[in-house]
Amino acid sequence: MKKKQLNIGLVGLGVVGSSVAKILKNNQNLIAARAGCNIVIKKAAIKNIAKAREGFDFPITNNVKEVLEDKDIDIIVELAGGVEEAFNIAQQALKKSKAFVTANKAMLAYHRYELEQIAGNLPIGFEASVAGGIPIIKALRDGLGANHILSIYGIINGTCNYILTKMKNEGVEYQEVLKEAQKLGYAENDPSFDVEGFDCVHKLLILASIAYGINAKPEEVLTQGITEITQEDITFAKEFGYHLKLLGIAKKNGEEVELRVHPTFLPQDAMIGKVDGVMNAISVVGDNVGETLYYGAGAGGDATASAVISDIIEIARTKSSPMLGFKNSIDKDLHLKPFLQISSAYYLRILVLDKPGVLAQIATILGEEGISINTCLQSPSKLKNHSTLLLSTHTCTESKIRNALEKIHNLEVTQDKPVMIRIEKP
Incomplete structure (x- = not known):
């Protein structure tokens, strides 16, 4: 023009x-x-x-x-x-x-x-x-155009990052921080679009289209928000050296692309894990450039x-360029990986009766699914004669951990629905 x-x-x-x-x-x-x-x-x-x-x-x-x-x-x-x-x-x-x-x-x-x-x-x-x-669209579409994108890890919702940061730094529970975020204008009166992860899903799909040329819909993406996070999860993160972030994750493995949004434990040395408050950050790994990190204000007029x-x-x-970055796609056989086939390590929080043999029952169920325990921490509960088990596992598939959690939930000693958080090493 x-x-x-x-x-x-x-x-x-x-x-x-x-x-x-x-x-x-x-x-x-x-x-x-x-x-x-x-x-x-x-x-x-x-x-x-x-x-x-x-x-x-x-x-x-x-x-x-x-x-x-x-x-x-x-x-x-x-x-x-x-x-x-x-x-x-x-x-x-x-x-x-x-x-x-x-x-x-x-x-x-x-x-x-x-x-x-x-x-x-x-x-x-x-x-x-x-x-x-943050100019992430131009970076992916143009600046990294010579790279196969191996992975994307994104803190792409400032509301959730603010809440998790305050929970970590001040030891307060989710509902209290949410009310503060609403007063400050960081969260809407109905915060579900942010805290349930839907906002992140929309953004992740846009990034994945540019990185991989894959046409997926929001309903196809594994999605979990931050509403179940408690101070017990924060305690586990501190004890075992993790950051806890809500991430949008995209990975390419062969002809399959993983797309998922969920709370994630990250190692202390992960650059993206150090991003706090309302700020956004996206880590992109290319096959030639390695890891690049994009940081800045993710919202605001x-x-x-x-x-x-x-x-x-x-x-x-300039004249027009391809909207999603491809003149001709070379990855026509790429498809979305079914989320039950995704593999990860997992953290589990399980409220149980405080009695002998409970951990053995849980370990037996995990073993039946081929899941081994990596770390274990027992946290005292506010409820009399109860305790909270905080476990991490070695890598297994989503289907196996879900099967195990259903069996654990049905145990007589289990007093509430177990909570699961995935553990990633970018």
Whole structure:
């Protein structure tokens, strides 16, 4: 797009959309110098025009068609959220030969390959959809283009990382930290999308598409959140030298790709395990470059807007490049590994009656499934005549550990559903 001025149509003018407008205005000369043309918001659309903030120097409408059908607008920037409505906006923009930029991870998790087909040679930017201001999309798609990606380990939800960090540092339980995170604005009133791992799944699918060209849906990804984490798990981590993080993990092994999101114990020397608070980090291992680590703010208006504007600048500079990084895929036989076949070491927390022979019963069940115990720690329980067993195992398959846990749960001495956390060594 070689023009003296590039006109933007904004759909959504909330926290991120307002930051996009502010940065485009405040850094106008810098952005023009980088892009090779002036970038101007020509019009914006929001659902409730009564909620429009003051101080914008462009027209605002509540009719998205006015933005989509404006012939002078070159790029539609969708920051409204949702899935199907956002997908419809994207389709209309592309069909009208307008470039498209979005921060919408949920929509891309379901419709990224459809958009790639519809777009043809039209550019689509989505850097802001994963890890806020960290340029992980460009790093994977372009900077690491000469590498087979062996693995991706990502702390890609700041809410969960904040909660786990506070639990570790201050010795408080999950519910107490969650309330604090909600007061600070790090967690929503309904935090389930974050704390149950669904937000991470959407982001992981986008990264896996670029790394491996694999088209999987959120429902196909092994997903476990952090709601069952207690101080007993934190104690085990400290005792045996682990960090505890919610990770999005992608691995390629032969023609199979593992995709999973879950709390994970990591060795103390793992670089990504040292990332605390609301920050995000992604470790990517390539066959030539080795491990690379990307760290920064994973959310927030300005950080996310920075990524949105980087896409706009790239579109202004260049012709289109493949949305998901492949002109022609060389891995057409790749498929998603069934999660019951995934192998890992495991940590188990089991509340039991405090009586002789309990550990022997549990060890027998694990042995029947071919699972050996690596470490064992007994933690006193607040309940009278109860104790908590904290075990770690050697590597086994997901199906074997689940079978064992079901049998352990059915023991008379077991007093609550056992909790499982996977142990990884990146």
